[in-house]
Amino acid sequence: MAATQSRGGGGVVPVQVDEEHGRRRQGGAAPQEEEEEAAEKPELRRGPWTVDEDHILVNYIADNGEGRWNSLARAAGLKRTGKSCRLRWLNYLRPDVKRGNFTADEQLLILDLHTRWGNRWSKIAQHLPGRTDNEIKNYWRTRVQKHAKQLNCDASSKRFKDAMRYLWMPHLVDATATADDEYHQHQAAAAGNIDGLLAGGDVDHVQHALAAGVAAAMASSSSDSLASEPYSYEDGGLLASLRAGDDMQLVMSGGGWAAAQAQEANDQGLWPSSSGHGLSSSVQAAAGGAGQFEDPELSGWVQGFSDSIITGNLWALEEIWKMQ
DNA sequence: AATGCCTTCAACCGCGGGTGT
DNA sequence: CACACCCGCGGTTGAAGGCAT
Numbered sequence: 415m416a417a418t419q420s421r422g423g424g425g426v427v428p429v430q431v432d433e434e435h436g437r438r439r440q441g442g443a444a445p446q447e448e449e450e451e452a453a454e455k456p457e458l459r460r461g462p463w464t465v466d467e468d469h470i471l472v473n474y475i476a477d478n479g480e481g482r483w484n485s486l487a488r489a490a491g492l493k494r495t496g497k498s499c500r501l502r503w504l505n506y507l508r509p510d511v512k513r514g515n516f517t518a519d520e521q522l523l524i525l526d527l528h529t530r531w532g533n534r535w536s537k538i539a540q541h542l543p544g545r546t547d548n549e550i551k552n553y554w555r556t557r558v559q560k561h562a563k564q565l566n567c568d569a570s571s572k573r574f575k576d577a578m579r580y581l582w583m584p585h586l587v588d589a590t591a592t593a594d595d596e597y598h599q600h601q602a603a604a605a606g607n608i609d610g611l612l613a614g615g616d617v618d619h620v621q622h623a624l625a626a627g628v629a630a631a632m633a634s635s636s637s638d639s640l641a642s643e644p645y646s647y648e649d650g651g652l653l654a655s656l657r658a659g660d661d662m663q664l665v666m667s668g669g670g671w672a673a674a675q676a677q678e679a680n681d682q683g684l685w686p687s688s689s690g691h692g693l694s695s696s697v698q699a700a701a702g703g704a705g706q707f708e709d710p711e712l713s714g715w716v717q718g719f720s721d722s723i724i725t726g727n728l729w730a731l732e733e734i735w736k737m738q
Numbered sequence: 739a740a741t742g743c744c745t746t747c748a749a750c751c752g753c754g755g756g757t758g759t
Numbered sequence: 760c761a762c763a764c765c766c767g768c769g770g771t772t773g774a775a776g777g778c779a780t
Binding site: 481484504534535 | 764765766767768769770771774
């Protein structure tokens with residue numbers, strides 16, 4: 415268990431805190447009153463959690479359940495605010511917290527949901543089992559906003575959202591499709607193996623074959639979510655449409671100039687091929703159509719965007735593709 | 739090897755809303 | 760109604776580790 419803190423804001427600084435709101439006090443009380451209160455209230459710890467504190471919190475919650483965080487903190491003997499305990503549990507110690515990089519599936523979902531809901535991190539997190547709002551928020555701020563900056567636009571701007579739709583999300587859809595293919599190949603192989611075992615009456619080995627097949631499929635897939643419950647893609651979502659194969663046709667009125675440029679870039683071998691497909695097939699599909707963007711201003715911007723892909727800023731796009 | 743800058747992310751802060759008295 | 764308490768959310772901070780020079 416990764417209770418050892420390798421990172422974390424602030425040192426472990428004992429500090430007097432307004433326990434109810436987790437706020438540092440900002441004067442107000444007379445010195446004598448402060449001394450009296452300090453005598454009544456235990457010194458609170460801040461900063462990274464220790465292994466011992468983690469154990470105490472986990473064991474207490476295992477015995478008594480979560481909730482009532484302030485009283486929980488006191489009852490467990492932790493010199494932490496209730497808020498701090500809640501945060502530690504929800505973001506780190508909870509058994510179902512998923513660790514590691516976001517899968518392409520998850521990235522797609524985040525992009526899609528953020529397009530709809532904006533910075534409603536907790537709401538977005540509800541649709542990503544095992545992921546916390548804090549993690550998603552950090553992902554957005556450190557990765558997505560970084561690339562928005564590289565593309566010289568605001569992450570919340572329509573332009574950046576369009577760049578996500580036309581260039582980023584189709585690529586991720588391809589990436590997950592590739593993972594799906596490999597996953598199903600492993601599943602099929604495992605199924606064949608199991609068929610043979612059953613035919614031979616070798617029931618004892620069926621379970622092992624099943625486990626091995628699932629493990630191989632999971633290992634081969636960039637997305638462990640593919641091996642578990644699929645996410646629910648809500649009706650009418652762009653992601654669902656992309657998944658369904660509508661591709662760019664849905665969001666562009668025809669292929670458009672950008673897709674043609676993308677196709678050209680692909681022909682010249684300028685596109686990264688992390689998914690193994692070279693140019694995203696969704697983008698390629700878009701390139702096959704004809705027409706213009708509905709928003710003429712966007713059309714001009716996408717042209718500049720694509721120019722930068724083809725000329726100087728390829729590295730920036732490669733960074734984006736690497737994010738799967 | 740030493741140094742400084744950059745990136746990541748756990749933890750904190752401030753605030754608002756809900757609930758109980 | 761007023762107040763206190765509690766919880767959860769979104770924004771921000773800063774230490775640790777990675778990377779470039």
